Amino acid sequence: MGTRRRGEELERAILLAAAEELRESGYAGMTMDRVAARAGTNKNAIYRRWPHRAALGIAAYRHLSDAAMPAPDTGSLRTDALEMLRQANETWSSPHGAILRGLLAAAADDPQLIALMRERSGVDTMDRAWLTMLERAVTRGEAPAAAVHPRVAATPMMLLRAEYAMRGIPSVPDEVLVEIVDEVFLPLVRGHS
Amino acid sequence: MGTRRRGEELERAILLAAAEELRESGYAGMTMDRVAARAGTNKNAIYRRWPHRAALGIAAYRHLSDAAMPAPDTGSLRTDALEMLRQANETWSSPHGAILRGLLAAAADDPQLIALMRERSGVDTMDRAWLTMLERAVTRGEAPAAAVHPRVAATPMMLLRAEYAMRGIPSVPDEVLVEIVDEVFLPLVRGHS
DNA sequence: CCGTATAGGGTACTCGGCGTACCTTAATGG
DNA sequence: CCATTAAGGTACGCCGAGTACCCTATACGG
Numbered sequence: 545m546g547t548r549r550r551g552e553e554l555e556r557a558i559l560l561a562a563a564e565e566l567r568e569s570g571y572a573g574m575t576m577d578r579v580a581a582r583a584g585t586n587k588n589a590i591y592r593r594w595p596h597r598a599a600l601g602i603a604a605y606r607h608l609s610d611a612a613m614p615a616p617d618t619g620s621l622r623t624d625a626l627e628m629l630r631q632a633n634e635t636w637s638s639p640h641g642a643i644l645r646g647l648l649a650a651a652a653d654d655p656q657l658i659a660l661m662r663e664r665s666g667v668d669t670m671d672r673a674w675l676t677m678l679e680r681a682v683t684r685g686e687a688p689a690a691a692v693h694p695r696v697a698a699t700p701m702m703l704l705r706a707e708y709a710m711r712g713i714p715s716v717p718d719e720v721l722v723e724i725v726d727e728v729f730l731p732l733v734r735g736h737s
Numbered sequence: 738m739g740t741r742r743r744g745e746e747l748e749r750a751i752l753l754a755a756a757e758e759l760r761e762s763g764y765a766g767m768t769m770d771r772v773a774a775r776a777g778t779n780k781n782a783i784y785r786r787w788p789h790r791a792a793l794g795i796a797a798y799r800h801l802s803d804a805a806m807p808a809p810d811t812g813s814l815r816t817d818a819l820e821m822l823r824q825a826n827e828t829w830s831s832p833h834g835a836i837l838r839g840l841l842a843a844a845a846d847d848p849q850l851i852a853l854m855r856e857r858s859g860v861d862t863m864d865r866a867w868l869t870m871l872e873r874a875v876t877r878g879e880a881p882a883a884a885v886h887p888r889v890a891a892t893p894m895m896l897l898r899a900e901y902a903m904r905g906i907p908s909v910p911d912e913v914l915v916e917i918v919d920e921v922f923l924p925l926v927r928g929h930s
Numbered sequence: 931c932c933g934t935a936t937a938g939g940g941t942a943c944t945c946g947g948c949g950t951a952c953c954t955t956a957a958t959g960g
Numbered sequence: 961c962c963a964t965t966a967a968g969g970t971a972c973g974c975c976g977a978g979t980a981c982c983c984t985a986t987a988c989g990g
Contacts, residue, residue, distance in 0.1 A: 548955085548956050548957065548966090548967060548968080549967080550956095550957070550958085550965095550966065550967070551966085554966095554967075575946085575947060575948085576947075576948065576949080577946095577947075577948090585967075585968075586967080586968060586969065586970085587948090587949080587950090588950090588966095588967075588968075588969090589966085589967060589968080591948095591949070591950080592966080592967090596948080596949080597947090597948070597949090648902070649842045649843070650842075658903070658904070667903065693920055695916055695917070695920045695921055696920065696921065696924075699892075699896065699921055702895065702896050702899035702900075703892065703895050703896070703899075705899050705902065706895035706896075706898050706899050707895075709841070709898065709902065710851070710855065710860070711851070723888055724888070727886055727888045727889065728888055728889065728892055728925060730928070731889075731925055731928030731929050732921060732924055732925040732928055733928070734927075734928035735923070735924030735925055735926070735927035735928030735929075736924045736928075741937090741938060741939080741984085741985055741986065742938080743936095743937065743938070743985095743986070743987085744937085747937095747938075768975085768976060768977085769976075769977065769978080770976075770977090778938070778939070779938080779939055779940065779941085780977090780978080780979090781937090781938070781939075781940090781979090782937085782938060782939080784977095784978070784979085785937080785938090789977080789978080790976090790977070790978095
């Protein structure tokens, strides 16, 4: 009788269900049975599409956030950088961030999954934003041209991530962000002369 | 009949067995049953001492490495820093490192466990080593005094850790270490004037 | 020296969750 | 209109974490 969903439609339904489970219970609490039930289907349909739970988790994660994150342009490198870090901190502190961290932890020993995560979680987008931020600072005469370097651009976010890993709590106090900017990022930019 | 071990003795036997399991199979592969069997006891004795698998894993980990890591003193800040990073990279690439990473991943959502890990894995010891390294560079006139700052000292190791997290492979190529030193650490130190 | 509290040993169990097997039933498209 | 494909239903197998219960050796106080 009625409508039996197939292909695209069913796939979207599964991803939606998985995303909702992620939101409610985090990755650790997302079970295949619950996703199947919620999508009104069964595990077969899922396993035909994704080889295992982690893959589904990653695929579903993108439904939660597509995180554009344009580079802020406040006219000063310091406030730009702070703004970026604050936004990132907020994102990572949010439920989304908790899920993301759960996924990262789960994927930790599987390079394939890590690669997938990188694409999905917009690490590279982020780095590009930092680079354009630096370029603008250079044209304003606020920074030496030599400071426009991928590793310089990536440093603040890496420090923030490491901070999460070390604390295990999903929110870094604002002082830490300020310190990262004032004691590391700005001196680092200055030092490139 | 015979000797039934108790208290201290049994505890050491369990920790040893757990450590061996860690070495052979990593944290993910360390099962309570196997540890119990290997220690010649049963899960009861284990659960009477540690509330869950993660706690045992962490307790056992210290049996594998006590990691002193004295600050190298080569006479140049650059080579000192590189040496530190290379040693760390080697440690983390080793089987021990794999286990450590497994534990970290498993503990990711439990602040209590993370705190335990911090103690055991000598993060603070490491930071102190970097600080003394910086101090020596200051007395040599190689660095401004303002660069002796905990966050500056912690930066290279944090970047290395983040590098692991992003790659998911247990060995960072040497070029990356060099880049961390030349493009980040040294400019950062220079920038503190 | 004995008897009782304590802690280890043995074993079997529950429970949850991943992944699979197998068959039935609806849709699709040639 | 029929063959092929994919979804639905359901029941497993398997493994590993923790738990329950009961038996037995050891320590320790009297």
